[in-house]
Amino acid sequence: MKQLLTGNEAAAEAAIVAGCRYYYGYPITPQNELINYMSSRMPQVGGAFIQAESEIAAISMVHGSAAAGGRTMTSSSSPGISLKQEGISYLAGSELPCVIVNIQRGGPGLGDISASQADYFQAVKGGGHGDYHIIVLAPSSVQEMADLVYDAFDLADKYRNPVMILGDAQIGQLMEPVEFHKKFKKHLPQKTWSLTGAEGRKRNIIKSFYPVKGQLEEFNAHLQRKYKTIEEHEVRYEAVNIHKADVILVAYGTSARVCREVVKKSRRLEFRVGLIRPITLWPFPKEIIRKISEKVQCILTVEMSAGQMVEDVRLTTEGRCSVHFYGRTGGGVPTSSEVIKKIVEIVPNNRAANTLLHLAEVR
């Protein structure tokens, strides 16, 4: 049965369906629908909800519930996610599974409360201290929010690693029909490494501290091997109209919705525009972008930032094609007309491309 929900509410309900019973949060716009939903829904399923005294406390409570073997989640928006970085580094270093939702808003600092994608670097390059990665999933619709949050818990458990859902104010607050079609999880397998009291077994210790020389390097090598496995097996992306495309757009989340509109508008023209939409931002879909870079002359990355994911696109294409960027910041959302004008600009003197221009005028 389809329901009309905001992305934030869909994320909360999907977590419940996935068996999350421990949610800790702190209010911040634009993710408030999520914490509000959890406060009434958790007691209905016998779960725990705490409005924590801070983002730091909330992520630390997640640390505890994850260590104790529960499925656990926290959510916030950009400034709050900055506060959580301490805990995220400890969770990654302790190999604890959990889900963190970031409904991005504009920055830096207090910024504003409108949609932004300026936390890409923070999400995929570490954010906290140390050599670590978290899996980063980027939904571009409310339905996808629900599906990815559900999968995020399985991925977190599979790899004993934090998973972040990187949304934005638009994805979080937009209402769309959504269906929770996946299995409602009640009984989850026991985690043998978790803290349950050492009844009749050797004790379990959850830690990230390796003070004896050589141990930490060994542990980091183990983490890097795990990350390599994740990169080999967990890449997700959507490719739209990429066959024989003249230009490829690369965009995720809300930006990808705009780019999809551009692809749709250009379908009847001789000039073909394709879209690669990374669904996992880490692991980044390197293979498809590398392949595409051998076939097209140029790629245009579109983001609601001053240019962050474009760095990964450039690293992946290694100069095989030109990589361009169009972005808006501080709550600005690119329009399809702006993207079309940018396409025409990067392929100058191309008659076919110029046919796009009249589309830019059509609103």
Add this chain to the structure above:
Amino acid sequence: MHALYEKPKAFIDTATHFCPGCGHGIVLRLIAEIIDAWGIRGKTIGLAPVGCAVLAYNYLDIDMCEAAHGRPPAVATGIKRVHPDHIVFAYQGDGDLAAIGTAEIIHAANRGENITFIFVNNAVYGMTNGQMAPTTLLGQKTATTPAGRDMANCGHPIRVCELLAVLEGTSYLERVSLSSPENIRKTKKAIEKGFKTQIEKKGFSLIEILSPCPIYWRMDPNEAMRHIDEEMSRTFPLGVVKNWEQTN
């Protein structure tokens, strides 16, 4: 043959990293004795702090979790939600609990978390070479108060038990010390009372233990013990600050 005195089974037989004359070994041993005597190894989960007791999990043979500096009350809260019938305790020092983790301990207390906090107050940051702690005495010389702690610049030492006592959520608060065999026995009784508070689901318990740090007090171990009785206990008076059994 009946052994009159032996190492508790829950206390791992290994050399510790503690300095000579440090109080941490005594406190950890008391916890291990209680775990053995009460047979609660299988349902006890401990939290290690950041600070001198960071390696507590190397010495206690129970399930244990690390927490970021100051965060044990929040991490313990997350564990307790998953295992509400287990005995969950957090072991914290003065920097961990009363400086960087002030918000976490106050709110855990205010929620009345049914958790036991073992708060080792030695009035100094031992792990990082002896800087001022929130509980450093007025006039006490440390690495960051070379002329002695002064009220105007550094404020007054924080009395944690009295601070928490005003919160409705706290059930049992007691300050004890390690300065003599008699006081060590009282410390053990206080920890037992903390665990009992938790087992009977009476809520938040905290035992503040005045503990010697001869190295960073620049004293020999005997002097350090006398210093607890003669100086430290004047700023931090020993005794029960709050007790749910008496308020009934």
